[in-house]
Amino acid sequence: MTPQKELLWTLVPFHELSASELYEILQCRSEVFVVEQNCVYQDLDNKDPHCLHLIGREKADSPIAAYTRIVPPGISFTEPSIGRVLTSFSARRNSYGKQLMLKSIDIVKEHYPNLGIRIGAQTYLDRFYQSLGFIPDGEKYDEDGIEHVEMYYTNTSIPS
Template identity: 40%
Template sequence: MEINWSWKKISDISGAEMHEILALRQSVFVVEQDCAYLDADEWDKQSWHLLGRRDDGQLVAYARLNFPHTRYPEPSFGRVLVTKETRGTGAGRRIVAACIQKSRQEYPGSNMRISAQAYLTKFYEEFGFMGVGDPYEDEGIEHLDMVLVGQ
């Protein structure tokens, strides 16, 4: 499946496009993962947004890269998602690689920190992330902070 990727700041996202992003995030994180929480937050305004669209324009993948000193002192990424229909195509790996590349481009030499769902720690370790601290619960899902040392 061919996916077209684009990075945008909040100022470059139309109201209709932000609605599309938030609806997709809610369908995955709130409905599919059965977690009642406020998905739209202040960090949306302080982030790069990575949108992955099929050739027909359908949004099928997404992540946000938080600016440094937003969630953590380091840049971080999260809200990583791929639609059910797109899972298993390698899109998730492409998203993480794109987030790392964008972070290195925008914030050279900085470490990256993420809050990873515990079942995905092995996946993130493949990119060089290392777990730090103890696992913790976030909205009923076990998480672990992970750091990628800057290069």
């Protein structure tokens, strides 16, 4: 089996995103969360300006392959969070999701040491997040027509 290619990562605070980068991020989020998942919702939720934006590309000049936003404590949850997790449709065959989440977890640990991480996960990805050390925490709930569950990761969680 061929080893997985490591993406080139860029971590950018909102105020340092170029107009082109922001446009590309919003385009990817719209493609995945609105069009692909057939979900009409308000993506622009006033959280982006407070977040760090993690962008993964196969090459420096290639389109976004993977993306998350790192949400500070007190914005979505009491704890820091990882949100808008996506792998572009064309990059999914490369299984970048695990690489993306491990990088995101490391960034949260670096910026918010000694704090856990809380996410609102789509339930069909429950096993994926559990494999990374997240544990379900609470009841399932509907968010914009898609079933979700809160999940929690502690600094003592070890991905399996």
